[in-house]
Each structure stands twice: as structure tokens, then as C-alpha cells.
Amino acid sequence: MIVDLTKEEEEALDGKYGQSISIAYKILVSIGKATDAERLIPVDWVHLSGVNYNTIGAAGVNFLRKYSQETRFLVPTTINPMGFDSHKQTNLSENFKSQQDQIVNAYEKMGTIPSFSCIPYELFQLPERGHNVSFAESNAAVIVNSVFGLHTNKESSLSALASAVTGKAPYSDLRISNLRDPKIEIEIDTELNTELDYGVLGYFSGKSVKESCVSFGAHINNIDMYKAKSLAAALGTSGACGMFSNKEITGEKISFGREEENSVMDELNTSESGDIIALGSPQLGMYELSLLSDMIGNKKFSKQCMIFCPRSIYEKASNSGIVQRLENAGANLICDACTCLSPLITPEEFDGVITNSVKAAHYLNKSNRVSVCLNDVRSIVKEYTR
Amino acid sequence: MVYSLRCKVIVSGNARGMILATNQPINFLSSVDHSTGMIIDKNHDLCGHFLKNRVLVFPYAVGSSVGSYSIFALKSNGVSPLGIICTSKTDITTASGCAIADIPLLELYTDQEIPEFQKNVEGIIDGNSGVLQIKRI
Numbered sequence: 001m002i003v004d005l006t007k008e009e010e011e012a013l014d015g016k017y018g019q020s021i022s023i024a025y026k027i028l029v030s031i032g033k034a035t036d037a038e039r040l041i042p043v044d045w046v047h048l049s050g051v052n053y054n055t056i057g058a059a060g061v062n063f064l065r066k067y068s069q070e071t072r073f074l075v076p077t078t079i080n081p082m083g084f085d086s087h088k089q090t091n092l093s094e095n096f097k098s099q100q101d102q103i104v105n106a107y108e109k110m111g112t113i114p115s116f117s118c119i120p121y122e123l124f125q126l127p128e129r130g131h132n133v134s135f136a137e138s139n140a141a142v143i144v145n146s147v148f149g150l151h152t153n154k155e156s157s158l159s160a161l162a163s164a165v166t167g168k169a170p171y172s173d174l175r176i177s178n179l180r181d182p183k184i185e186i187e188i189d190t191e192l193n194t195e196l197d198y199g200v201l202g203y204f205s206g207k208s209v210k211e212s213c214v215s216f217g218a219h220i221n222n223i224d225m226y227k228a229k230s231l232a233a234a235l236g237t238s239g240a241c242g243m244f245s246n247k248e249i250t251g252e253k254i255s256f257g258r259e260e261e262n263s264v265m266d267e268l269n270t271s272e273s274g275d276i277i278a279l280g281s282p283q284l285g286m287y288e289l290s291l292l293s294d295m296i297g298n299k300k301f302s303k304q305c306m307i308f309c310p311r312s313i314y315e316k317a318s319n320s321g322i323v324q325r326l327e328n329a330g331a332n333l334i335c336d337a338c339t340c341l342s343p344l345i346t347p348e349e350f351d352g353v354i355t356n357s358v359k360a361a362h363y364l365n366k367s368n369r370v371s372v373c374l375n376d377v378r379s380i381v382k383e384y385t386r
Numbered sequence: 387m388v389y390s391l392r393c394k395v396i397v398s399g400n401a402r403g404m405i406l407a408t409n410q411p412i413n414f415l416s417s418v419d420h421s422t423g424m425i426i427d428k429n430h431d432l433c434g435h436f437l438k439n440r441v442l443v444f445p446y447a448v449g450s451s452v453g454s455y456s457i458f459a460l461k462s463n464g465v466s467p468l469g470i471i472c473t474s475k476t477d478i479t480t481a482s483g484c485a486i487a488d489i490p491l492l493e494l495y496t497d498q499e500i501p502e503f504q505k506n507v508e509g510i511i512d513g514n515s516g517v518l519q520i521k522r523i
Contacts, residue, residue, distance in 0.1 A: 023486065030485035033396050034476035034493070049451045056455040057420060059462035063455075063486075136451035156454035158482040206448065210474055239448050240411070240477045267429060341415075362449075366416040366427055 003032035003170065004039050012166070020071040024162035028170060031159050037170030043152075044127045046077040046164040047120050049136040050157030051107065053083050053100040054341045061099050061106075067161075068106035074167040078115040078124065079107050080137050081283065081308070081338040088334070092343055110164070116336035117310035119229070121148060122285040132175055134163035138236025139229060139282045139359065145213075145243040147228055151175045154212075154242030173212050174242050182215035182245045189257040192219060194376035199230040199358030200264045201256060206239025208254050213243040220246050226291065226377075229282050233359035268361040271371035274352030277301065277384060279377065280308030281339035281360035288377075289317050293325045295378060299385035301330040303354070306344070311335040329385065341367055354380055389520040391498045393471065396481050398513040399490035401469030405509040405520065406440035407500070408432045414453035414460075414479065423465030441509035442467040443500065445474035457483025469511040471518055473500065492518060 005013065005025075013025035028040060050056045056064075083100050084090045090097070108114060117123055118137050121144050127133065129149030135141040136155045144150040153173050155163070163169045174180055186205050192198060205214055220231070235241055279292070284307060292307070307326060309317070314335050317323045323333060337344070339360040345353060345368055352371040353364050361372040375383070410431055412418070417427035423437040437460060447453050457480065460466035469490040472480060476493045484491035490513035494500065501520065510519040 027482045027485045030397050030481045030491070031478045033394065034478060034481040050455050055415060055450070055452040057459050059420075059459035060455045062462070063458060138449070138451055141451075153478060154451070156451045156479040156482045158454040158458070158486055159478050160451070162482070210446065237413075237449050240446055240475075363416055366413075 003029050003037050009040060018070050020067050021165060024165045027159055027162040028166065028168060032170035032172065035153065035170055035172035037172035039171050040168040041132055041171040041175070042167055043075060043132045043134045043163050043169045045133040046073070046075055046160050047135040047137055047140055048077060048107070048112070048157060048160050048164060049080040051080045051082045051103060051116070052341055053096055053103055054343045056103070058099065061102050064103055064106035068109045071110060071165045073111040073164045075164060076113060077111065077164040078113045078117070078120045080118050081116050082336055083343045085334045085336050090344070096343060115310065118282045118338055119285055119310065123310055123312055126150065132169065134160045134169045136160035139233035141242050142232035142236050142244065143229065145174055146232065146245065154236065154240065180213055180243065182213045182247055182249055183211045183251065184209050185215040185217060185249045185253045187253040187255045188216065188219045189255055190261060194378065195226045195230040196356050196358070196374060196376040198223065198227040199234040200261050202231040202234030203238045203264050203358045204256055204260050206235045206237065206241055209239065209241055212241060213245055214241050215245050215247055215249055217248050218246060220244065225285065225287050230358065233282050233357065237359045237362050265374065268358060268365060268372060269374040270365055271352035271373045274350065274354040274371070274373045275303060276345070276350050277303055277305040277354045277380060278339045278345065278360060279305070279355065281357040283338055284309045284313070286313055286316060289313065289322050289326070292377065292381070293322045295381045296326070296329045296385055299329060302384050302386055305331040307331050307333050308338045309333060309335060345370055354384065356380060387522055389501055391500065391518045391520065392495050393492035393498070393516045393518050394495060395513055395516045396476050396493055397484040397489065397491040399488065400513055401441060401490045401511040403439050403441045403468040403509060405443055405507045406432065406435055406437065406467070407443040409445060411445050411448040413449035414447055414456035414483070415450035418456060418460065420456055420459040421463055421465070423460055436465070437467045438465040440467050441469045441471065441511060443471045443473060443509070446472055446477040447479040451479060453479040454483035454486070457489070458487045461487035461489060469509070469513070471509070471511070492516060494518070
């Protein structure tokens with residue numbers, strides 16, 4: 001199938017508006033071919049990943065520095081977390097900080113909203129259901145598709161960047177209403193209680209299905225945001241799937257029981273304990289921060305604890321006293337960053353990390369090369385506060 | 387023996403190199419060392435293999451959206467595959483990464499089947515007409 005471009009889009013592809021725009025259209029055409037799009041359509045909002053220097057590296061910095069010189073975002077564009085909290089002292093190298101600054105400068109030059117968050121859906125007013133957006137950051141794409149009814153494919157950093165500078169995305173796959181029905185269902189034959197259970201389910205499902213939308217049947221009815229985020233993040237980490245649904249299907253089903261749960265835990269739960277607790281991948285919102293503060297009460301953490309949240313949530317939680325309670329318990333609240341691929345967690349400094357996030361466990365094990373003790377948040381608080 | 391397989395062209399261009407094949411998806415952010423091009427995920431069946439100068443044959447990419455930058459970084463660091471064939475539905479991460487890194491990318495049509503791979507098999511990508519030739523040498 002050929003992506004049918006308008007005359008203006010053809011000219012843009014051919015370089016009439018400069019090389020950066022031409023590259024953007026080249027990306028849109030290639031992902032359009034990959035997803036069998038007939039045409040491009042406008043999007044209302046773009047969310048970009050590729051902000052943390054630990055993920056995009058020097059090649060990414062060089063690319064963005066050049067790219068930002070001749071192009072600007074045409075639609076509201078928010079961005080993912082970076083490597084550290086810009087308001088706090090860090091021990092990171094001068095090189096890391098300067099490379100990170102160059103990335104932030106490039107995005108700001110192009111006109112980004114400096115959100116530094118992987119949960120933009122909890123920070124900004126959302127378009128109405130059915131509107132088209134372009135979301136990189138897999139947890140965010142899955143959440144806005146599945147929970148808020150926005151339409152996006154599971155975009156990459158670069159495809160979302162192409163949408164930001166053109167205001168367009170291919171009309172394909174999860175952007176087409178009747179392709180948003182699940183074609184495959186996970187038949188759940190075990191009890192799901194905690195956010196970790198949902199994360200484990202998500203990780204297994206991402207590995208097991210290649211379809212764009214997966215059904216979990218009634219098991220996801222009325223789950224809270226902590227569980228939904230845990231499920232979405234893990235699904236996005238292990239697979240290509242960009243949406244979940246509760247619609248039951250008559251076709252193929254894959255079973256998920258105790259054995260499947262154990263296989264995920266065997267892969268990711270690589271340590272019996274750790275020397276630091278890390279919470280927030282995805283970053284925590286108001287709901288989870290207040291839940292956590294209630295669980296802890298007047299107790300204090302017996303280990304170091306990092307909690308990652310967006311700056312605007314931190315400010316809100318400060319006003320309601322939650323930040324003070326968590327800090328009194330000994331937690332270090334970090335804004336603008338996230339557990340996932342954080343340069344703040346290295347094997348030189350830590351032998352093991354305790355977390356409830358399956359997504360964090362994947363990247364800590366495989367990218368940061370730090371062992372992980374996976375447990376649900378309630379058990380973590382019970383075991384490591386007194 | 388030479389097999390010719392028909393493919394959909396996602397990113398055009400020609401490439402020729404020894405095939406590196408897997409039935410497992412790849413997370414380009416967490417499973418590949420971007421400076422050496424080596425697959426480092428010990429849960430992956432290509433662990434220890436290098437992508438450099440190969441024709442990578444795999445189903446599709448999974449995981450992080452930043453994987454597109456990872457493909458670009460592999461190319462910038464001179465350790466990327468010469469060409470890529472997706473044997474299943476091509477994902478957006480691979481398509482956009484290859485588009486920006488100028489790596490020819492084809493998707494095998496569903497009615498085409500790649501023969502069981504032996505060692506020392508060369509892949510020749512014609513990314514204009516959409517043909518993958520497989521040749522034992």
C-alpha cells in the first residue's frame with residue numbers, strides 16, 4: 001500500500017521546507033508503509049520520549065542539536081523525564097550534565113512544554129475521547145488508548161518527533177476505530193491483587209501477543225490507576241502491543257496462570273533484597289503519593305528510598321502536606337526523572353534495588369545492570385519501615 | 387541454492403551481508419550495546435552476536451520507543467546492520483529508526499517463507515523492487 005500524500009506533503013518530503021521537515025516526512029511515510037496507512041491525518045498533541053541522556057546517548061544529542069536549528073513544533077508537545085532533578089545537587093559527571101542540558105535546550109528551542117514526565121495524562125487536560133494524538137513513551141500510549149479513549153499508535157521517539165514538527169501522523173492501526181477491537185484475549189487463571197500482579201500480567205502479555213490490542217476481559221474492570229499504570233508500563237516494555245481492553249472475544253485465547261507468573265518473576269526478580277527502594281516507573285501521581293503516605297503513617301524507611309514524580313505533582317503534594325510526610329519518613333522525592341534508566345542508580349553504588357515496578361525491573365536488570373527485588377508497594381512499606 | 391522472497395519495502399536501498407536471524411523480537415534500547423552492536427540480553431537467543439555488517443532477520447522490535455534512537459546510534463557508531471528484514475508486522479520503532487539511519491528495511495510478505503537457516507547464508511536486499519535473495523556460500 002502507498003501512503004497517499006497531498007501535493008504540499010509531497011513537496012515537504014522533497015525538501016521544499018528544509019531538510020528537517022523532509023526527514024520528518026520520510027519517517028511518516030516509512031511508518032505509514034509499515035502500518036498500511038492510506039494517508040496522514042492531523043494530531044492534537046504529541047508526547048515525546050528520548051529526553052534522558054542515558055537513553056539516547058551522544059548520537060541522539062548530535063542529532064537533536066542539528067535538528068532543532070531549523071524546525072519548530074507545530075502542535076502542543078510534552079516531553080518525557082530526563083536524567084536527574086534539575087533543582088537538586090547530583091554526583092553525576094559534568095559530561096552527563098552538559099549533554100543532558102544540550103538535549104533539554106534542543107527540545108525547548110523547538111517549543112516543547114517542559115513537562116519532564118512519563119505520565120502526561122495526569123498533568124494536562126486531555127482532548128475528548130476519539131481525538132488523535134501521537135504518543136511515544138509506551139506506558140503513556142497504552143494508557144491514553146486504553147483508559148482515556150484517545151487514538152494513538154505505539155509511537156517511537158522519532159515518529160512522534162516527526163508528528164510534532166509536521167502536526168501529522170499516519171491514519172492506521174489504533175487510529176482507526178474499528179481496528180481498536182482486541183483480536184486476542186489473555187485468559188486469567190490466577191488471582192490478581194496488587195499492582196505488581198498487574199505488572200507481571202502486562203509483561204507476560206507483551207511477550208505473548210503481537211496484535212496491537214489485547215483483551216484481559218473483566219479482570220481489568222474498576223482497577224485503580226496504580227494497577228492500570230503498572231499493567232500498561234509492563235505491557236509496553238516487553239511487547240509491541242499499544243492498547244488493552246475488557247471486551248471479551250470469541251477467538252484465540254492465551255492462558256495466564258501461576259506458572260506464567262513465576263516465569264516472569266524468575267526473569268526479573270533477581271535479588272532477595274536491596275540497598276535502596278525506588279518507586280516510580282511510571283512516575284507516581286497524586287493518587288499513589290497519597291496512598292503511599294497513608295500506608296507509611298508516622299513510620300520511617302529503614303533503607304534509602306527514592307520516589308520519582310513530576311514537578312507539578314510534587315508542588316501539589318507539597319501544598320497538601322504529602323511531600324513533608326514522605327520526606328519525614330526519609331524518602332527522597334525526585335522530580336523531572338524516573339527510575340527507568342536513571343543514571344542515579346548504578347551497580348557501582350548499589351548492589352540491589354527494591355521496587356514494585358516491572359518496567360523498572362526490566363531496565364534496571366538489563367540496562368543499569370543492577371539486581372532487583374520485586375515486591376508490591378504494600379509489602380515494601382511493611383517490610384522496610386518501622 | 388538461491389531463494390528469492392518477495393517483500394514490502396518500508397525503507398528503500400540495497401544491502402548485502404551475512405544473515406543474522408532470530409524468531410525472537412528485539413528491544414533495541416535494553417538488549418543491544420550501542421557502542422559495539424552486540425546483543426547483550428542473556429534471555430535472547432542472539433546474545434553475544436554482533437549486528438555490525440549483517441542482514442538482520444527478526445520478527446519486530448518491542449519495548450521502548452527510544453529504540454528508534456538506538457538504531458540511529460548503532461548507525462552513527464558504525465556498528466549497525468547493513469539491512470533489516472522484519473518477518474512479522476514491522477513496528478514503528480524499527481521503521482522510524484531505519485528511515486533516519488538510512489538502513490534498508492523490508493517486510494516479508496505473509497505468503498513468503500524463509501527456509502530453515504543454516505550457517506554461512508548471505509542475504510541480498512533489493513530495497514527498490516522489494517526482493518530478498520538468500521544464498522548459501
